[in-house]
Amino acid sequence: MEQNDIRNVAIIAHVDHGKTTLVDQLFKQSGMFRENQEVSERLMDSMDLERERGITITAKNGSYRYGDYWINIIDTPGHADFGGQVERVLRMADGALLLVDAQEGPMPQTYFVLKKALENNLRVVVVINKIDKPAARCDWVIDQVFDLFVKLDAPDEILDFPIVYTSAKNGYSVMDLDEPVVDGGNMEHISRTIVSHIPAPSGDSTAALQMQVGTIDYSPYLGRLGIGKVVNGTMRLNQPIAVARRDGSIQPVRISKIFRFECDEKVAVESAGVGEIVAVAGMDDVTVGVTFTDQENPAPLPLITIDPPTISMNFVPNDSPFAGKEGKYVTSRHIGERLEREILSDVALQYTVLDDAVGYKVSGRGELHLSILIEKMRREGYEFQVTRPQVIFREEDGQRQEPYEALTVDVDEQFQGAVIEKLGKLKGQLLEMNSQNGMVRMVFSIPTRGLLGYRSQFMTDTKGMGMMSYVFDTYRAYAGDIVNRVNGVLVVKEACTAVAFALFNLQERGKLFIEPGEALYQGQIIGECSRSSDLVVNPGKGKKLTNMRASGSDEAVILTPCTRMSLEDCIAYINDDELVEVTPESIRLRKKTVGKTRG
Numbered sequence: 001m002e003q004n005d006i007r008n009v010a011i012i013a014h015v016d017h018g019k020t021t022l023v024d025q026l027f028k029q030s031g032m033f034r035e036n037q038e039v040s041e042r043l044m045d046s047m048d049l050e051r052e053r054g055i056t057i058t059a060k061n062g063s064y065r066y067g068d069y070w071i072n073i074i075d076t077p078g079h080a081d082f083g084g085q086v087e088r089v090l091r092m093a094d095g096a097l098l099l100v101d102a103q104e105g106p107m108p109q110t111y112f113v114l115k116k117a118l119e120n121n122l123r124v125v126v127v128i129n130k131i132d133k134p135a136a137r138c139d140w141v142i143d144q145v146f147d148l149f150v151k152l153d154a155p156d157e158i159l160d161f162p163i164v165y166t167s168a169k170n171g172y173s174v175m176d177l178d179e180p181v182v183d184g185g186n187m188e189h190i191s192r193t194i195v196s197h198i199p200a201p202s203g204d205s206t207a208a209l210q211m212q213v214g215t216i217d218y219s220p221y222l223g224r225l226g227i228g229k230v231v232n233g234t235m236r237l238n239q240p241i242a243v244a245r246r247d248g249s250i251q252p253v254r255i256s257k258i259f260r261f262e263c264d265e266k267v268a269v270e271s272a273g274v275g276e277i278v279a280v281a282g283m284d285d286v287t288v289g290v291t292f293t294d295q296e297n298p299a300p301l302p303l304i305t306i307d308p309p310t311i312s313m314n315f316v317p318n319d320s321p322f323a324g325k326e327g328k329y330v331t332s333r334h335i336g337e338r339l340e341r342e343i344l345s346d347v348a349l350q351y352t353v354l355d356d357a358v359g360y361k362v363s364g365r366g367e368l369h370l371s372i373l374i375e376k377m378r379r380e381g382y383e384f385q386v387t388r389p390q391v392i393f394r395e396e397d398g399q400r401q402e403p404y405e406a407l408t409v410d411v412d413e414q415f416q417g418a419v420i421e422k423l424g425k426l427k428g429q430l431l432e433m434n435s436q437n438g439m440v441r442m443v444f445s446i447p448t449r450g451l452l453g454y455r456s457q458f459m460t461d462t463k464g465m466g467m468m469s470y471v472f473d474t475y476r477a478y479a480g481d482i483v484n485r486v487n488g489v490l491v492v493k494e495a496c497t498a499v500a501f502a503l504f505n506l507q508e509r510g511k512l513f514i515e516p517g518e519a520l521y522q523g524q525i526i527g528e529c530s531r532s533s534d535l536v537v538n539p540g541k542g543k544k545l546t547n548m549r550a551s552g553s554d555e556a557v558i559l560t561p562c563t564r565m566s567l568e569d570c571i572a573y574i575n576d577d578e579l580v581e582v583t584p585e586s587i588r589l590r591k592k593t594v595g596k597t598r599g
């Protein structure tokens, strides 16, 4: 592969602005798929959890041919919690496509990813996507994007960014909104602009080898693969080289396989030259950030630094009365080993052993970041309990500081009052507000603490129609006490099986999370109390049997459908004296002190 014919491009944007869909189209139109080949939608979202949720969780590499050029694409996640992924893959790129939704305009994560791209001195192509939306407002969006570049002090040559308008979903692009779309159109403008605007990788093919790992992939046959760009020199199969680890040590390794990407697939090659992005096998414990380099003249690349975690949770072994019944891996050692494996590929995650209890304190970039890990572990057979997320405080000049988020909400005008009031109570500060066609966009600065568990409240307050997103902004002075949950909970008095009749009566006391027939233990939480204090209840208490009543009449009771909370909801819901019990089969809420509950 000729160095000059390579382009390495990261696709960056706010969540859902259409990155993965755009990659689909670029691949499809490259002609690299076989005719009749079934290609699934959002091909790069290959993890189960990504497909289920419709979001990208980990950054991924792919590549397509455009004329004589090879365009290496890095698809990145847009959710703020996975911002660490974006930060570390930008090293592989020589330029970025900044996607912006033609209706929504720049959102919090647009700002974050653009900032990171500029810090990496990347050339940027702005892509206004979803121009097919009836509510698209491209001129406004471009003004906003321009302001964003200015706010971030972009140098002149970067301010002069090219703009391509696309409908990734429909597979067409135009350079000018008046340009007609002929025969359904195509994505040609994207590829052409990448080639003309983004530089070929620089680097010296005769220099000592340098390739830094930015992502880890896993192959069932080969084990862990390190993915990165060859910055200098040439990577050859079985050539004795060295690896410079994050701790500064340098050891010999031998690369047993080299893969280049073709669309979303890996193709084995003998060698890789400057600028190529490849996946390599041969080092079982390869981690993000290591540099493969020359044995004689080792030249490690500078470490990748990324923003620190802002939130932590404790992962502790399950000690509920149901412990060990559903999980395969249940001990503290199992949990520890799994966490150790995770941090090898996710550098935004950290963990430490708890000093006052058995278990680990796990820190990450947000509730979703941690809950995705919990969900992955649960599916692999792990059983454990987690505590309420805590923000990570900091001391600076004797002042206690906490993380703040930049929050953007879009709501119908009629809900604006309710949202401002709630966010005010959570110490949110309204910074900007503008309305257009009955919709209001408001920007707040708010302690991360205030947002824990707020999303479901927001959905209720806006009748499910509001949009909110936030991204870590900065550490500032502690904002004072915040009460996240005002309601108490319904706590089980003694072990029992839930009975419809009892639940029917309990419905008056609050909102139930369980159904009849579920086995329950003392101290388990089965619902939200309509008042602010907890209530100890007996959901197993059936109707007094009289000989007049046939058994089975219990089922005749009609219950309001219970509220089933997702793992994220549960995590966002609990208080400090409560836990979420997670097993491959169940997610339960409980009081920490099972067995000490008073009736």
Ligand SMILES: Nc1nc2c(ncn2[C@@H]2O[C@H](COP(=O)(O)OP(=O)(O)OP(=O)(O)O)[C@@H](O)[C@H]2O)c(=O)[nH]1
Binding pocket: 013, 014, 015, 016, 017, 018, 019, 020, 021, 022, 042, 054, 055, 056, 057, 076, 077, 078, 079, 129, 130, 131, 132, 133, 166, 167, 168, 169, 170
């Ligand atoms: N109307 C319209 N919808 C689009 C377009 N491009 C993408 N979408 C839709 O937008 C949604 C999100 O698309 P994705 O490609 O998953 O967005 P993403 O940026 O990869 O999202 P994350 O990776 O989770 O940040 C999907 O429902 C797409 O079908 C477009 O051009 N027009």
Ligand SMILES: [Mg+2]
Binding pocket: 019, 020, 021, 045, 055, 056, 075, 076, 077, 078
């Ligand atoms: Mg995506």
